[in-house]
Amino acid sequence: MNFMESNTWRVKVGLAEMLKGGVIMDVTNVEQAQIAERAGACAVMALERVPADIRKEGGVARMASPKIIREIMAAVSIPVMAKVRIGHFAEAQVLEALEVDFIDESEVLTPADEPHHIWKHDFKVPFVCGARNLGEALRRIAEGAAMIRTKGEAGSGNIVEAVRHLRAITSEIQRLTTLRHEALVHAAKELQAPLELVEWVARNGRLPVPNFSAGGIATPADAALVMQLGAEAVFVGSGIFKSEDPELRARAIVKATTHYNNPKVVLEASEELGEAMKGLDVRQLEEKELLQTRGW
Amino acid sequence: MKVGILALQGDFEAHAKMLARLGVEPRFVRTVAELTGLAALVLPGGESTTHLKFLREEGLWDPIRQFAESGGALLGTCAGAILLAREVKNPSQESLGLADLTVVRNAYGRQLASEIRFGPTKLRAGPLQMVFIRAPIIERVGPGVEVLAECDGRPVLVRDGRVLAATFHPELTDDPTVHEAFLKLARNGS
Numbered sequence: 001m002n003f004m005e006s007n008t009w010r011v012k013v014g015l016a017e018m019l020k021g022g023v024i025m026d027v028t029n030v031e032q033a034q035i036a037e038r039a040g041a042c043a044v045m046a047l048e049r050v051p052a053d054i055r056k057e058g059g060v061a062r063m064a065s066p067k068i069i070r071e072i073m074a075a076v077s078i079p080v081m082a083k084v085r086i087g088h089f090a091e092a093q094v095l096e097a098l099e100v101d102f103i104d105e106s107e108v109l110t111p112a113d114e115p116h117h118i119w120k121h122d123f124k125v126p127f128v129c130g131a132r133n134l135g136e137a138l139r140r141i142a143e144g145a146a147m148i149r150t151k152g153e154a155g156s157g158n159i160v161e162a163v164r165h166l167r168a169i170t171s172e173i174q175r176l177t178t179l180r181h182e183a184l185v186h187a188a189k190e191l192q193a194p195l196e197l198v199e200w201v202a203r204n205g206r207l208p209v210p211n212f213s214a215g216g217i218a219t220p221a222d223a224a225l226v227m228q229l230g231a232e233a234v235f236v237g238s239g240i241f242k243s244e245d246p247e248l249r250a251r252a253i254v255k256a257t258t259h260y261n262n263p264k265v266v267l268e269a270s271e272e273l274g275e276a277m278k279g280l281d282v283r284q285l286e287e288k289e290l291l292q293t294r295g296w
Numbered sequence: 297m298k299v300g301i302l303a304l305q306g307d308f309e310a311h312a313k314m315l316a317r318l319g320v321e322p323r324f325v326r327t328v329a330e331l332t333g334l335a336a337l338v339l340p341g342g343e344s345t346t347h348l349k350f351l352r353e354e355g356l357w358d359p360i361r362q363f364a365e366s367g368g369a370l371l372g373t374c375a376g377a378i379l380l381a382r383e384v385k386n387p388s389q390e391s392l393g394l395a396d397l398t399v400v401r402n403a404y405g406r407q408l409a410s411e412i413r414f415g416p417t418k419l420r421a422g423p424l425q426m427v428f429i430r431a432p433i434i435e436r437v438g439p440g441v442e443v444l445a446e447c448d449g450r451p452v453l454v455r456d457g458r459v460l461a462a463t464f465h466p467e468l469t470d471d472p473t474v475h476e477a478f479l480k481l482a483r484n485g486s
Contacts, residue, residue: 007412014429014468015407018341018375021305040350042305042343077387077401078343079430101407101430124408258304258350259326 001196003121003144004208012126012146015079015101016210019043019147019233023223023254024212026050026237029068030075032246039250043079043102045235046072051108051155051291052238052277061109063091066098073100081128086295087113089122096125102147103127105140107294108154108237117295120144130214132165132292134172138193138201139296141209148207150231151292152215155238157279159216161292162226166213170230176202215292218243218276220256220269227260244274297483300325300334304350306342306375310467314475328359336369336482339376341429341465344401347375348390357392364394369458369482371475377461378432385435395456396438399463403433413464415447419473426452426464434463444477455481 003009022042027033028050036044048064049057063084073080079101084091086105091112095103105118107130120127121144130151131137137148150169152162176187176198184202188195200208213231217223218239226234234257236250243249252269259265287293299315301308303324315322315338322338325331337360339347351357364370372380372395381399384391389401404410407430414423424445434451437443444460445453453462453474458481466474 010427010468011410011412011429014427014465015410017307017310017468018343018429020307020309020342021303022343022346037345038349040346042346073406078345079407096408099406099408126407254346255353262326 001142001194001200008124009146013209015126016128016147019079019212020210021258022233023250023257024081024233024235025240025250026235027072027241030071032241033072033076035247036240036250037076037078039247040254041078041250042233043081044072044076045081045083045104045237046100047083050238050241052157052242053155054108055155055289055291063088063095063109066094069095069098069100083109084118085109086111087116087118089118092118092123096123100125105129105145107151107291111294115296117143128212130292130295131169133168134201135191135193136296137169137207137211138191138197141207142194142197145209147210147212149212149214149235150226152213152217153282153285154215154291156216156282157218157239157242157277158282159218159222159225160282162213162215162217163229165215166226166229166231169207169211173201173205173207177205217253218279220252220266223253223257224260224266227257233257238277242277249273249276297335297479298323298333299336299338299479299482300331301338301340302347302376304342304354305346306340307465307467308338308340310465311338311340311373314467314472318472318475318479320479326354328355331356331359331363334363334368336371336478337363338478339370339372339379340467341374341376344375344378345389347379351379361392361394364459367458369460369478370394371460371462371478373462373465373467374429374431377434377463380459380461382438395454395459395461396441397434397454397456397461398436399432400435401432402430404428404431406430413447415445415452417445417453417473419444419477424453424473425469425471427468428464431463434461458482
């Protein structure tokens with residue numbers, strides 16, 4: 001794909017590269033942002049309500065108010081991300097004008113456009129998008145996403161969906177690397193993704209952008225699990241500030257993400273943490289309560 | 297010759313790929329024990345505040361300074377250069393102080409100011425491609441520091457003894473010039 005050679009694209013993916021191995025934390029005010037930075041977060045996601053509260057309180061979830069985002073940008077030196085509704089390119093234009101460092105076109109907010117995601121090549125600021133499988137990931141990359149994250153099930157405190165999505169993406173990538181060329185054409189049709197991107201993945205055995213994990217990470221061991229399954233960094237939404245001791249938990253998840261391959265360190269990180277967020281059994285949720293089915 | 301890459305967070309894998317291209321199999325360093333026996337160490341890009349916290353927590357702070365004092369070569373890119381500097385501004389933060397530099401963080405602005413530029417270098421003929429991502433600026437270089445590359449009249453790649461610091465990301469290009477210079481420095485000391 002031609003866009004992958006452009007300088008704009010390389011600089012967008014470049015910032016995503018810098019976040020690898022790190023933890024990106026949802027924060028709703030300056031105090032939380034400072035706790036996150038002190039705990040070693042490599043970036044923060046500024047939003048008005050964490051997913052668990054969005055789920056509980058209902059109503060339309062929109063882009064956070066520029067005031068909150070601006071205050072957070074002024075309070076920390078690490079990159080600041082913010083979310084827009086799926087397809088809401090005008091919200092994205094506002095965030096770009098505000099100069100946030102990364103935009104998350106997110107299923108956690110109420111979608112603004114059901115069939116259309118944002119054409120992200122129109123922007124200079126990089127985007128991250130959620131995906132449940134390889135086809136979804138490649139469609140988002142074709143539209144210009146510079147980072148992919150699993151959708152998981154946001155605000156659930158339950159890792160099962162993030163694991164499902166990560167395994168789906170990695171096993172589909174693996175399968176592509178074994179296919180003959182004519183079979184890649186068929187795979188592109190089944191994945192509903194551009195053939196050039198399918199060929200790229202088959203040749204390189206990975207996504208052309210960093211692949212992070214989100215949606216249900218609540219403990220240090222959750223972070224170590226998704227990292228061992230191939231995630232390159234983690235997003236933690238409700239898991240930190242809905243727990244008993246956010247600062248301690250934030251530090252512990254950062255530590256476990258760096259040392260994901262070292263169970264002794266993950267054990268250390270897991271001790272004396274207080275209560276994790278309560279969490280939901282995803283199988284008890286009704287179809288209409290799922291966030292991951294937003295977007296396509 | 298053994299080369300390590302600090303792998304706490306950031307683009308350490310991009311450095312590993314570049315070194316592998318040059319025939320070096322690097323070791324990822326996350327603990328003090330993994331520093332043993334290294335001739336050279338890369339401090340990669342990433343978030344300097346995150347790296348700083350880990351260097352302290354893992355007890356890597358003093359061992360890395362001792363590594364430099366005992367003749368180990370260091371390459372820091374972007375966040376790595378911030379960690380190596382003597383003084384850091386915007387905001388002021390602790391650093392290893394292994395290169396006589398004053399560095400200003402995020403000095404070009406936020407991500408929208410990130411870009412790819414070209415600048416002259418002493419390392420070879422022709423301009424060097426430079427990927428700047430939320431990059432710092434080297435505001436001051438000490439008297440013993442050699443400027444190896446510039447961009448828009450500012451130093452962006454410098455050498456202080458056996459320490460190389462770049463405010464850009466040579467590991468995100470196809471050009472091995474900076475890493476070759478680093479390996480040469482590690483082997484020969486100049």
